[in-house]
Amino acid sequence: DGGITQSPKYLFRKEGQNVTLSCEQNLNHDAMYWYRQDPGQGLRLIYYSQIVNDFQKGDIAEGYSVSREKKESFPLTVTSAQKNPTAFYLCASSILPGSSYGYTFGSGTRLTVV
Amino acid sequence: DQQVKQNSPSLSVQEGRISILNCDYTNSMFDYFLWYKKYPAEGPTFLISISSIKDKNEDGRFTVFLNKSAKHLSLHIVPSQPGDSAVYFCAASDRGSRLTFGEGTQLTVNP
Numbered sequence: 001d002g003g004i005t006q007s008p009k010y011l012f013r014k015e016g017q018n019v020t021l022s023c024e025q026n027l028n029h030d031a032m033y034w035y036r037q038d039p040g041q042g043l044r045l046i047y048y049s050q051i052v053n054d055f056q057k058g059d060i061a062e063g064y065s066v067s068r069e070k071k072e073s074f075p076l077t078v079t080s081a082q083k084n085p086t087a088f089y090l091c092a093s094s095i096l097p098g099s100s101y102g103y104t105f106g107s108g109t110r111l112t113v114v
Numbered sequence: 115d116q117q118v119k120q121n122s123p124s125l126s127v128q129e130g131r132i133s134i135l136n137c138d139y140t141n142s143m144f145d146y147f148l149w150y151k152k153y154p155a156e157g158p159t160f161l162i163s164i165s166s167i168k169d170k171n172e173d174g175r176f177t178v179f180l181n182k183s184a185k186h187l188s189l190h191i192v193p194s195q196p197g198d199s200a201v202y203f204c205a206a207s208d209r210g211s212r213l214t215f216g217e218g219t220q221l222t223v224n225p
Binding site for chain 2: 040
């Protein structure tokens with residue numbers, strides 16, 4: 001079955017540490033996205049990529065970094081510069097950059113800073 | 115600048131009744147609108163969409179209405195079922211650009 005796999009489902013990080021969240025898709029989608037969900041704030045876009053080796057900042061990119069070396073993979077690194085990293089992180093993909101085709105979401109990673 | 119707003123954080127209805135979830139937008143260039151449903155600790159799943167050239171789209175128990183002049187869309191669920199209890203996000207796009215999401219509305223359907 002095609003889909004998006006995010007791992008791990010739960011992640012704990014000590015303050016000051018970088019951590020990388022994995023996102024892999026086998027849908028052959030060109031575009032991939034990272035969102036953050038906080039209570040009462042909906043889904044906020046962190047980074048997105050429309051093609052391999054290219055990506056753009058979203059609305060809240062500070063303290064995060066990404067790479068897109070392969071079409072199937074779009075890992076997100078939460079750096080120590082991110083002041084409030086505890087959140088639920090969602091990865092998504094779409095067949096083309098045009099979102100009219102809709103997004104397919106992964107099941108999310110809950111990151112907790114301890 | 116919140117271009118897509120869902121002003122009701124929560125909504126509670128009785129099983130069998132109608133659920134109406136509302137969404138307002140400010141960007142008149144938005145031309146495609148979608149609703150997603152999200153259960154706790156899971157990713158959102160696509161529910162229903164509507165193009166700006168239409169004012170209604172129906173899929174089973176779910177109907178989306180678009181009022182372009184008021185920049186307002188709504189999702190109707192009839193009849194509501196306990197399994198419909200989830201967070202509902204509306205989203206919009208501008209000529210194929212990335213989606214902009216609202217804050218979400220928590221729907222609770224009571225048996």
